Amino acid sequence: MAKVMPKRRLENIGLTITGACVALVALVVITLIFMVAQQGLTTFFVDGFDPIAFLTGTHWIPEQDMYGALPMIVGSFSVTLLSTIIALPIALGSAMFVVEIAPGFGRRVFQPLVELLVGIPSVVYGVLGLYVVNSAMRMIFGASAGTGAGILSGxxxxxxxxxxxxxxxxxDALAAVPNEYREGSYALGCTRWQTIWHVVLKSAMPSLMTAVILGMTRAFGETLAVQMVIGGVERNMPTGLLSPASTLTATLTSGLNNAVSGTEFYHALWSLGLILLAMSLVFILIIHLIGHKGAKQNG
Structure with missing residues (x-):
């Protein structure tokens, strides 16, 4: 009995510590949401701005008390969706190469090289985009690209x-597909490409969708690199992929440096942050729904 009590006491201590960690994380999340919501909603409930006009307004001119967030919303979604469309085929093809075509070389050489890209600071990507991508836009599209800064560059x-x-x-999603699925497909006479396309990709689809949503979340919240190459023009709606624009994050970072606490401009910036937070929560919800659906399919 004397030996059992210390084990129970140790288990209770462990449960207390882990419970305290969970409570702390939950408290931080709730506090963050409450703080952003309190400041962001001040624009509508205290300063008297119409929420619909704020979300659909096409001009962001603080000097004239014009706060229309639509140009930044369009810029953020345009850059996010377009970057996902560009990156997804390359990422999916690379994943198929690593898992299905050349797993030895892919795991030992290619995958570590790809993971090295994560450690490169955002400012380096921004500088490369400023001097390489923007210059390429000017060379390819000529005078219509202006300085080269725009949604396409971002x-x-x-x-x-x-x-x-x-x-x-x-x-990870393709590697998690059981080998029995592949062996069954080969036993039915399917080729390797037919197996990859009709069996492996379909089985891994929920996890692949999660990868896409996480990539979009990263793109939607990126600030510095996009701010350097997109042009930073938030006063009017972007007219095309080559026109300078701005995103929610870029407007936030550039505007907070000049905003005075308690002013309408300051609260409007917090409202942009509230939109960002809401979209992040939507992305997280989509990930959970996809994961729940995938668990049902696998079950």
Whole structure:
């Protein structure tokens, strides 16, 4: 009996510590949401701005008390979706190469090289985009590209930044497909490509969708690199992929340096942060729904 009590006491201590950690994380998340919501909603409930006009307004001119967030919302979603479209085929092809085509070389050489891209600071991507991607836009599209800064340039830089995340998660998703599925497909006379396309990819689809959503989340919240190559023009709606624009994160980082606490401009910036937070929560919810659906299919 004397030996059992210390074990129970140790288990209780462990449960207390882990419970305290969970409570602390939950408290931080709730506090963060409450703080951003309190400051962001002040724009509508205290300063008197119409939420619909704020979300659909096409002009962001603080000097004239015009706060329309639609140009930044369009810029953020355009860059995010376009970068995902660019990165996804490359990431998926790389994952198939590593798992299905050349697993030895892929695991030992290629995958570590891809993962090295994660450690490169955002400012390096921004500098490369500023001097390489923007210059390429001017060379390819001529005068219509202006300085080269625009949504397309930002999307290309973001595609390179999210590529290692989507690739690594896609590799894990394909590797998690049981070998019995492949062997059964080969036994039925299917070729390797037919097996990959009709069996492996379909079985790993929920996990692949999670990889895509996580990549989009990373792209949606990126700030510095996009700010350097997209142009930073938030006053008006972007007119095309080559026109300078701005994103929610870029406007936030550039505006907070000049905002005075308690002013309408300050609260409007917090409202942009509230939109970012809401979209992040939506992305997380989608990930959980996809994971729940995948668990049902596997079950």
């Amino acid at each position: 999307a290309i830089v973001l595609a390179v930044m999210i590529l290692p995340t989507v690739t690594t998660l896609s590799i």
